[in-house]
Amino acid sequence: MSSLPLNADHPAQPLASAGTAGTATPAFSPLYQQIKGLILQSLQQGEWKPGESIPSEMELAARFRVSQGTVRKAIDELAAENLLMRRQGKGTFVATHAEQQVQYRFLKLMPDTGDARVEGPAQRKVIDCRRVRASADVARALALRSGDAVVQARRVLAFAGVPTILEDIWLPGHAFKGLTADQLANYQGPTYAMFELDYGVRMVRAEEKIRAVLPDADQAAMLQVPQATPLLSVERIAYTYNDVPMELRRGLYLTDTHHYRNELS
Amino acid sequence: MSSLPLNADHPAQPLASAGTAGTATPAFSPLYQQIKGLILQSLQQGEWKPGESIPSEMELAARFRVSQGTVRKAIDELAAENLLMRRQGKGTFVATHAEQQVQYRFLKLMPDTGDARVEGPAQRKVIDCRRVRASADVARALALRSGDAVVQARRVLAFAGVPTILEDIWLPGHAFKGLTADQLANYQGPTYAMFELDYGVRMVRAEEKIRAVLPDADQAAMLQVPQATPLLSVERIAYTYNDVPMELRRGLYLTDTHHYRNELS
DNA sequence: CAGTGGTCTAGACCACACT
DNA sequence: GTGTGGTCTAGACCACTGC
DSSP states (O other): OOOOOTTOOSSSOOOOOTTSSSSSOOOOOOOEEEEHHHHHHHHHTTTTTTTOOOOOHHHHHHHHOOOOHHHHHHHHHHHHTTTTTEETTTTEEEEEEEETTTTTTTTOOSSSSSSSHHOOOOOEEEEEEEEOOHHHHHHHHHHOOOEEEEEEEEEEEEEEEEEEEEEHHHHHHHTTTTTOOHHHHHHHSOHHHHHHHHHOOOOOOOEEEEEEEEEHHHHHHHHHTTTTTHHHHHEEEEOHHHGGGGEEEEEEESSSSSSEEEEEE | OOOOOOTSSSOOOOOOTTTTTSSSSOOOOHHHHHHHHHHHHHHHHHHHHHHEEEOOOHHHHHHHOOOOOHHHHHHHHHTTTTTTETTTEEHHHHHOOOSTTTTTTOOOEESSSSSSHOSOOOEEEEEEEEEEEEEHHHHHTOOOOTTTTEEEEEEEEEETTTTEEEEEEEEETSSSSOOOOOHHHHHOOOHHHHHHHHHOOOOOOEEEEEEEOOHHHHHHHHOOTTTTOOEEEEEEEEEEEGGGGEEEEEEEEEOOOEEEEEEEE
């Protein structure tokens, strides 16, 4: 395992790996990975907030006592993971869901014709929002214990007046104290941007499990469709920094004029 | 626009952009992008085949009269796009769907419990495989003209004996002359690996549109489910090099014991 | 051992944005 | 012009693979 020459007078080489001395894996870690970890730590601790710029490559290189190229490689990876955003001539910025360019990055439902951006944001109607105790499956998804406090919300999203998405959302109670239906309904912009601003929680990545299902009577009523209408069931777990799960979301998507779009590579 | 110093005696700087002289966009293209284009061209023309190694970074640097670092950056991007695969100490290889590591990379349907790899490959039953004329929508998807020859196939994939996927596949007739039902059913390994080996067609990326639907009588019979069973409709267009569409695939997935898995970032 | 990709440095210059 | 990220080079050394 290499170590960072934070207090050394001279930039150092990685101090070589464990070799055959122990039974543990060598676990060689390149310098730029360690730098990446340190930057990640600063992001996590809120040293730089979403939308703000981080120090220049030269400054970071000086701070960490490494060359610009090494800092550069660390930032490259963080930018590839959508944690940072580089803008030539301006600087490097902490990514945010408020950014116009990548707004609604996690919403893959697209209208069959035309551009998603043209359609504009959905009309949101919050059915319910309250503090409850986590059921076993919700607790498991959010890495909590059964019975821990969670905020539970249900809302309907409509496009051009047509109810299209029915969403149930669960959030850890400790991180989202005081979340109201009003916030979920009336915040201008992506919900995840509101989470950043009001609760300091930045969603970094998510996993979705998708199925085809038929709605129960309640769900059909909420979406104003017959119960025989097949719907897309989308279960999402969203994670903050360090793979900590911070949201469970179960969506039902009406897919007669929309589709879920995915790119494979 | 910079140009490559292929015959120069000295490594060159990019020859600067157009400046304000013309009305055309400057279209500055960094050296490594040009190198990337040349490597791409060699891949496309089959100079190096799937699974083979390409020349070392040093050799390519010599061939293109640039530094190793520049070649490196070009290869980095191609590796990130899954066109090449780097293996430390061994070399850089042309990616292939036959690779154990990334087999069935485009199949996102996973069993609800356990690992996909454990389940093993599906049993394939080919219902139909014949040469037909392209309908308007198939032609559009494959960038052909209506009436052009296409190979059309239908097959059912079963896991542990349970029919789970019904697939209709369309392929450009000119590139897949002589494709048989036997090949589609009995080739050991991913179908896309067979396409590479027998037809020299490598699928590089794909786009999918997903909906929830109810099957018609025929489809329900093929999957041995009631007609009221909601199914995932997955329409895929797969592309070779240079964004040329080479396959249209319409799948119906049974999602009672499986789900479509997606990662968002 | 030689050859491959992987890391790190140092320095030069280019493209872009702001002032 | 100044400062930012972006490109390119040259050279050194490290880690991994296979002869």
